[in-house]
Amino acid sequence: MVRTFVAAILAVTLLLTLAYADTRNLETFTSTGEGDVEIEKFDYIDARIGAKNMATQKALWKVIGQLLSAQELADRSDHIQSAIAVKSMDFVQKYKFAEETISPDNKTYHVAMEVTFFADQVRGALENLGTAVTQRKRAVIVIDEQAMDGASDTNFLLTGSMTEDRLRQAVGEAGYKGMARAEVRALKDDPQAVKAVAGDADAVRWVAAQLKADYVITGSARAASAGTGMLGTIKLNVYAADGNPVWSKEITESAPGNGGPDRFRVIRLCADKAAVMVSELLATRK
Numbered sequence: 001m002v003r004t005f006v007a008a009i010l011a012v013t014l015l016l017t018l019a020y021a022d023t024r025n026l027e028t029f030t031s032t033g034e035g036d037v038e039i040e041k042f043d044y045i046d047a048r049i050g051a052k053n054m055a056t057q058k059a060l061w062k063v064i065g066q067l068l069s070a071q072e073l074a075d076r077s078d079h080i081q082s083a084i085a086v087k088s089m090d091f092v093q094k095y096k097f098a099e100e101t102i103s104p105d106n107k108t109y110h111v112a113m114e115v116t117f118f119a120d121q122v123r124g125a126l127e128n129l130g131t132a133v134t135q136r137k138r139a140v141i142v143i144d145e146q147a148m149d150g151a152s153d154t155n156f157l158l159t160g161s162m163t164e165d166r167l168r169q170a171v172g173e174a175g176y177k178g179m180a181r182a183e184v185r186a187l188k189d190d191p192q193a194v195k196a197v198a199g200d201a202d203a204v205r206w207v208a209a210q211l212k213a214d215y216v217i218t219g220s221a222r223a224a225s226a227g228t229g230m231l232g233t234i235k236l237n238v239y240a241a242d243g244n245p246v247w248s249k250e251i252t253e254s255a256p257g258n259g260g261p262d263r264f265r266v267i268r269l270c271a272d273k274a275a276v277m278v279s280e281l282l283a284t285r286k
Helices: 002-022 044-067 070-075 077-083 085-091 119-128 162-173 181-185 190-197 201-211 260-283
Strands: 028-038 092-102 108-118 138-146 177-179 215-226 229-240 245-256
Touching (some): 044 108, 044 119, 085 092, 108 119, 138 162, 138 181, 162 177, 201 229, 215 260
């Protein structure tokens, strides 16, 4: 009875984690932009749409500026504008308004936005124009995540990891190509991958060499009962391709509750904090 219950809980855990992974496995670029559009005939809706489109285009231009050399950007700016920038909404994964105001005289609609674009679509559009897109550095992320009591410590590569997926998104936002357990498992040497997660320098070098990665990010994610709430802990290690450690950090967060969803929630809180740290670290090392 107990064994059946645990198996059912683990099955639900796997499904929830994989469902989360499905929304996180695409690489993205996140940028910001602002738009100001004149309000004509008190048509606020049309002005808002125009301001949003302007802000999205400006955000996309910032991304394009990271992918092309300054000379090529200057030489091809008109072509890029007509072929890509004016279609900026086609590349958007999501966006949110950071600011939205109407001028006191009701003449201008202003928005400030944070926009996330699909990285492969932006790169593909630029490559179709014949531009020389800058090759990204690569980072491999493999996290041993255990969100439920009773889960096996030896087969973590068989399940998903919301922390891993969140970090993969973060390295993409920092301008890197992010790779995770799917690419690592494709190497067909799980024992070596497990050694890399444990910090074995030879194994780290092997993973980096196989995937042509500049950095290997490993660690663990755990959730445990703490009094009347939950305590989440993520331990991260960043290694250079030669196996030498670059950075390490232990991140903790607490949250109320004690059930399965609460465990996922507290790990997610840690993962979001870890993502900001990793993104900032890698952005300084490009």
